[in-house]
Amino acid sequence: MGGTMSGPSRCWLFLILGCMTIATFAQNPIEEKTTFEAAFQGRCGHGSPCEQLCYELHDGMYECDCKDGYILHKNGYSCAELNATSPSTSELGELANDLESDELSSDNEEEDDVAEDVLYMRGASFTIHLEPGSENFTINFTSNEEISNEIPERGQLRPTSQGPNLEQKLPSTTESILSTEPSCSLECGPGGNCYTEELRSDEEEENILGGNDFSTSRRKQESLTQRCQCPLGRGGDRCQHEIEVRSPRFTGLGWLAFPALRAAYKHVQLELEFRPEAWDGVLLLAGERDDLQGDFMALMLHHGFVELRFDCGSGVGIVRSSEPVKLNEWNTLSIYRHRWDAWIQLNREKRVQGRSKGLFSRITFREPLFVGGPGNTTGLERLPVRNGFRGCIRHLEANEHRYRFPLAPKGDAANGFDVEECTADRCSKVPCSHGGKCLTTGGDTAVCLCPLGYTGDLCETRVDLQVPSFNGSSYLRYPGLAETSLSWLELTVTLKPTARNGVILYNGHHSDATGDFIALYLSGGHVEFTFDLGTGPATLRSESPVKLGEWVEVRVSRTGRLASLEVEDEPAQEVLTPGAFTQLSLPLNLYLGGAPSSEIYSPKMKTKSSFVGCIQTVILNRREVGILAEALGGVNVGNCGHACEARPCGVAECRPMRERFTCRCRPGTTHSCPATSEYILSITSPTKPKISLGHPHDKSVPSFTGTESYLHYNDAETMKRIISYRVDINMRFRASSSSGLLLWSSRQSDPKEDQKSKNDFLSLGLDQGYLTLAYNLGSGEATLRYNLTRLDDDLWHRIRAVRNEQWSSLIVDSGPGISVSSPGQLRQLNTDTGLYIGGAPDIIRTTGGRFKKGIVGCISDLVLDSDFSVALSQPESATNTNSCIP
Incomplete structure (x- = not known):
């Protein structure tokens, strides 16, 4: 008894201790990962029992694996050939049900950095660290102990399937469906579901009606509505129409179901092209159980940012994009996960990547791959977003398999509900030139949003922009003010409006339209300036409405909480913001003339329509902004019809001054510029008083x-x-x-004192x-x-x-x-x-x-x-x- 153990005996002891340790740590009764994903003490090649492959972890631990075509036994070290008839294969029947039925992909690459992983322990907290050069990336893990606290007792768990479940079930987003009277009476056609939807909750009704039984029953019936939930391939109010879905559009209540992901337990590579119509929604969901308590992988939009969440059994990891998606535009997304490593790339921007810690590195996928919504999955409290995706998806590829969205056998979909054909995809028939982007306008029409310097139906015509005009769908984008205007801000804008409402300038702090912001806009013809330092907005309004079709100069000044607004010769208006905050931080882009989406604007503004008219001068903090030269981008910007468009100054710069202009030599000009007095042009009527080129003295x-x-x-x-x-x-x-x-x-x-x-x-x-x-x-x-x-x-x-x-x-x-x-x-x-x-x-x-x-x-x-x-x-x-x- 006192002698030393031999090598094999010591390994068997480590195996027993390793399994006991893991069984002790994994207290979640639902997790069964420990039956086939075991770790051992020791090092590879030193008497380890691994039959084929061995990977070293850190802290003196290692795990075994099998080659392509073999499956790992639940003892953690033996391998058996797939589809073999030998008795050893039948001994692995239980294990085979716990893994994918498809062949395992080979994994012969170097795994040197796997040594950084740690053993998953009860109560531990895990963090993904940034790779060098990564930015704006955080991954937080919650231990299984914390997750298990939210799980019902074993006797309360509802049964879950052990394989793909594609039976027709209502999506989890329709939680307000009632099973009580009155029964749903709509004829919803083949495969359609009729259900009754409650518009108000029971608690709200009781509060409104004071608990009167008769009134409550009557009001409940009045608050119910009936609707048909149409299966994939059917549409209309009664599912009476056959529709072909090649590029699906999801309403937030619908979803598609595909067979469970294959050959994906170690490695998943996704390519997705989507067009969101809302900031939140589940894009993809796949997992081990239909109550989301085992392994899972979820892709969603959360406050406009793309989030990838995955759980290998060691807690939930989160990878979040550094930039928000482009609303109502096509976005491209690439996702890569290999064992502990993951990265995402949105719209070909910089990759956001990281590496997870924890013993478990495999994800088991048994449930269907749900696209566009959570399908019949429950347990969605593990996700920050529970509603379905609103928008279109026209390309989905997983592990080099490109999915076809129609029902099998024409496509790959096994099921689906409330899915329409994406009319926005008609933009594929509108070839916008020079980087123009197609936008649907309703009905069967689509238009091109042309970049700066181009115009025409297909952005085919180049235009020499001088003084920009905005048509209500236009905007120019600039770097935000960021920290340059913390304590003070001065803004002067010279503009000629042709509509009574429209946003002239906007800069915000958060993509969800919360936090600090400044906004200069027209509301009912009056110029208004609204700003918020974080403790509530303050608004200034001009005394008189501006005259449409005439140039007007607007001046805004802000110091701390105090701001003033001057329009032409009107007396200055002043206002103080509420609260104690005095600084203004605006990290997002600054927009002139409009914005890509009205959801960018703060709800505290009185208008969200885009400006219609011309803007010739913007001066920020006493520095004149090159309206066209400094713009990062813009859409549908045309020429105003100003005299500068004829280039009257030759090589000199033509500077607009309301209806007139003056010439200014450019730096580095080798010959004399034309005299200013010789190149003054007025396009006003003879009876209209001329505007002096000289600046009047400011008496203030x-x-x-x-x-x-x-x-x-x-x-x-x-x-x-x-x-x-x-x-x-x-x-x-x-x-x-x-x-x-x-x-x-x-x-x-006193003169005698030393002052x-x-x-x-x-x-x-x-x-x-x-x-x-x-x-x-x-x-x-x-x-x-x-x-x-x-x-x-x-x-x-x-x-x-x-x-x-x-x-x-x-x-x-x-x-x-x-x-x-x-x-x-x-x-x-x-x-x-x-x-x-x-x-x-x-x-x-x-x-x-x-x-x-x-x-x-x-x-x-x-x-x-x-x-x-x-x-x-x-x-x-x-x-x-x-x-x-x-």
Whole structure:
């Protein structure tokens, strides 16, 4: 007894211990995987009992396998030839029923990386790790212990089939079908099902009727409707029509059933081409049991993203696409799974891939392959989506077998219900050129959506775009604002509408239309701007409707929670968003003139129709956007009929200015451009007043000369946001002087006192071209200098200065922030001289010699504490200021 065991005896002991270990770990009574998928301690080639193939796992474990044409015995190491008549084959009868009846594919490839797998243990959590270079990919596994908690007791389990079950059953999505009176009386034709559908639940009816039995019964009957569920190949209200389904369209209630996947327990490769009409729905479902409690593989749309979920017995793995599907357009999808590895590729974008951990690597498929819905499968609480797919599928290929959708023998389908012929597939008869995409419009018609630069019924005609026009099905797509407009946003759009409703510009945060967004649109002829920082929307509306067919300039400004809207010469409208959030994040694409789908828009907007008219200028954060040059893509964009289309400037750039234009030399032009005055053209009527090419002075934007030139404020509303413990200054300016005062507030001092060391003050200014923030709370001066960029270039810049007690920070033009803390213990600013902007009286004495002159330039915006806009056009007093020339 005390001697050492021989090699074979030790292996047999490891086999027994391995099986006992697995049986102990797999507590789920439904899982029977342990009867034929066993692991052993030790290494391959060192006395292992594997009869044919051996694969090493990690932690000193390995598993056995068999060659092509053989089947693994439930003992985990013996192999028997398929279709053999020897007695050893009959001993494997039970095991043969647990595996596919088809031949197993050979697996002679290298499996070096299998050594990374771990033994599946009760209560464990598994994670798929990203391969190098993978992006936006997560796979979470739930252990069988957690899953088993949702499974009824063994005595409560309903029976499940052990082989393909293609009997006619109602889809699980029609859970509201009643079996009570009144009985369904519709004649639904051969193979059709008549069922009664309840429009309201019993609880809703009882709440409405107060529990009155008679009224409840009467109202229940009124809330019932009868419908025919037609088998594959039949259609109409009574299934009276024979239809041929070559490219199926699913309604969300229908499905197709094909025989169980063959030769797929280790390896599955799928190719799918589909056209979704909704963001959610089950595309494919295949598994071991019809209650979804064994192995399974599910492909679905979840919030617009493609998700592959599969369970080999070690928990559910999730692979999710990094981009959403294109709604109402054809999408291509490739899926690959081999043992532990899986990846998906949507629309030929970058693959999303990963590798699962766990002992089990095989998936057993006994149930039918359901396409377009979950079929008769129950237990759908394991999936985040339970309803069927809405849309069309025109190509499905699994392991090099291309499925034909009609019923056998004409096709491969064994069963199906509520499946129509996809009328969208008539686009195959519309050959759109130059990358155009076909779109069905109802009835038997289809049109081409032409990319930028092409027009015509088939996108066959090239067009030289100058000033874009939008026809109600058009849009242009750009990179989103992302994090460039967190705290402030400035937008100017020059447009000529020809319809009273339509989305001019939209940028959102989530593909399901939730979260932050900005939207500029027409509603009933009025210009509206709606934005949401995450705590609720706020909307601005122009006083008067715009005139259709005339050019109009719209200006939007937002700082923190405060936004303003100006339309032509109307007074500015202002609004504050609710809540406390002040930042705006917009990672999705920005759309101009419309969008690919109205489901992109937030439901908080008043219109979702596309803009009809022309847009000639878009200026974002003081940078003019190249409307056509910078677009990532667009659809059905034409020319507006502007004078620039005749290319009157030759090699120079023709810049539209409402009805007129001006010429501007392009960079690198080697010869002189035509004089601007010689190339001004007006296409307006002679009686219509001309529009001046020169920019009028904006009276609301003051300019400063640098010497005794300043604005002064001393009202309570302004000063309460400067003094005390915290201040948040958001300012926009341009300066041509390298040094000068931007903003100053201090405490009057006794001439005998040392003001520089004892008196409170706060200042913002330029020092040799760099922004400087300085302050003293009474216990010492702090200075913060932003050395990352010069600001004396006569260009517009946006700055933000924040002081919170002793700490302060500076941000310039959305760049990185810098911070500093003041010395001492005092935390409150106490000033009484008011607020000076652009300069100060007797500036050397007022600032204690810190500044010798004011700024030479303009200040257009000043917002305090993210919600208070200082009225620069209406100061308490103004000294030597002028209107800024743009």
